[in-house]
Amino acid sequence: MDRPVPNPKLTATLEQGLTHCIESTDFDLGALNKSTKQSGKVRDSYLLNDRERLLVTTDRISAFDRVLGTLPYKGQVLNQLSAWWFEHTKGIVPNHLIQVIDPNITLAHNCTPLPAEFVVRAYLTGVTDTSIWKHYERGARSFCGHTLPDGMRKNQPLAKPILTPSTKAGSTQEDGGGHDKSVSREEVLAQGLITPEDFDQAADYALKLFHAGQQWCVRQGLILVDTKYEFGKTPDGRIVVIDEIHTPDSSRYWFSNSYESQLAQGAEPESFDKEHVRKWLAGQGFTGDGPIPTIPDHVRTEASTRYIKACETIQGTPFIPNTDEPQARMQQALASLTVD
Numbered sequence: 605m606d607r608p609v610p611n612p613k614l615t616a617t618l619e620q621g622l623t624h625c626i627e628s629t630d631f632d633l634g635a636l637n638k639s640t641k642q643s644g645k646v647r648d649s650y651l652l653n654d655r656e657r658l659l660v661t662t663d664r665i666s667a668f669d670r671v672l673g674t675l676p677y678k679g680q681v682l683n684q685l686s687a688w689w690f691e692h693t694k695g696i697v698p699n700h701l702i703q704v705i706d707p708n709i710t711l712a713h714n715c716t717p718l719p720a721e722f723v724v725r726a727y728l729t730g731v732t733d734t735s736i737w738k739h740y741e742r743g744a745r746s747f748c749g750h751t752l753p754d755g756m757r758k759n760q761p762l763a764k765p766i767l768t769p770s771t772k773a774g775s776t777q778e779d780g781g782g783h784d785k786s787v788s789r790e791e792v793l794a795q796g797l798i799t800p801e802d803f804d805q806a807a808d809y810a811l812k813l814f815h816a817g818q819q820w821c822v823r824q825g826l827i828l829v830d831t832k833y834e835f836g837k838t839p840d841g842r843i844v845v846i847d848e849i850h851t852p853d854s855s856r857y858w859f860s861n862s863y864e865s866q867l868a869q870g871a872e873p874e875s876f877d878k879e880h881v882r883k884w885l886a887g888q889g890f891t892g893d894g895p896i897p898t899i900p901d902h903v904r905t906e907a908s909t910r911y912i913k914a915c916e917t918i919q920g921t922p923f924i925p926n927t928d929e930p931q932a933r934m935q936q937a938l939a940s941l942t943v944d
């Protein structure tokens with residue numbers, strides 16, 4: 605996207621926020637915590653009992669499958685935006701949300717995640733070597749079991765949104781280096797890790813969520829280009845959507861008003877995503893391996909501004925950063941939880 609219009613008040617808030625970003629958490633939940641903390645690249649999670657889990661969305665930013673640093677209020681943006689989408693789509697697809705107990709913390713139904721990511725794509729795009737566009741550019745006309753017509757150009761819409769599941773490849777260089785691998789329904793089922801019934805239920809939910817997301821985005825002047833869903837099974841055996849939905853971390857968004865003209869000029873659509881930080885890193889010669897350069901504060905606040913702009917454009921309401929010292933605030937929110 606274009607450089608966001610500078611807002612001096614927001615910039616000052618973000619600059620102050622640089623010093624108290626949530627990089628990690630280490631809560632003492634006493635009798636409440638049933639396991640050790642689990643840390644993903646962005647979220648820390650704590651199992652409270654067999655049915656409930658706390659998900660703390662930190663301010664960590666990841667790209668190239670690595671944690672690169674922190675951005676002020678990124679965690680609040682993602683946690684609140686996900687909760688907003690969960691609320692807006694709960695009539696269509698059940699989700700894991702029980703309650704948002706702090707701007708950065710969600711109390712969720714504890715689920716067993718299905719071992720595949722449910723990616724839905726509506727456009728022929730992507731930048732990485734494994735993207736649908738790079739496959740197409742190399743001449744492939746089949747992707748995850750879907751046939752693609754000849755003569756398509758980069759960033760054009762597909763005939764209809766398609767499901768392109770992805771599974772974690774192995775941990776060595778030869779078998780994928782632990783990166784995600786796009787596969788067909790049949791390949792997922794052949795691994796024997798998901799039953800056909802569970803897969804088809806999750807696939808149906810993924811396409812329904814995507815359709816709902818697209819419809820909402822049209823009203824907001826946005827295109828929901830592609831996204832990644834995770835599903836889990838509740839203790840009583842229901843499939844629900846977990847983790848996060850339709851956030852700038854899990855989804856690609858383009859601006860509708862400039863899409864056609866950009867495409868006509870052969871230019872990339874305007875978007876808000878992690879490209880800003882990624883481009884800065886690439887400019888430093890970093891493309892995923894070796895030591896991570898320290899990201900300067902102005903790049904961090906600019907990236908935060910983009911996350912906030914994304915949230916505000918999607919929801920259509922202003923984002924209000926919570927400027928309380930976050931560790932004390934979160935600890936206080938947790939104190940209100942009781943053992944059952």
Ligand SMILES: Nc1ncnc2c1ncn2[C@@H]1O[C@H](COP(=O)(O)OP(=O)(O)OP(=O)(O)O)[C@@H](O)[C@H]1O
Pocket residue numbers: 643644645646647648649657659700712713714715716717834836846847848
């Ligand atoms: N309701 C839930 N029940 C159980 N696990 C969940 C639930 N919601 C999310 N998770 C898991 O919590 C983790 C969230 O962490 P995060 O989003 O940082 O992970 P990631 O970096 O995207 O992936 P990874 O965990 O592979 O590093 C994910 O592993 C996700 O599967």
Ligand SMILES: [Mg+2]
Pocket residue numbers: 644646847
């Ligand atoms: Mg995740």
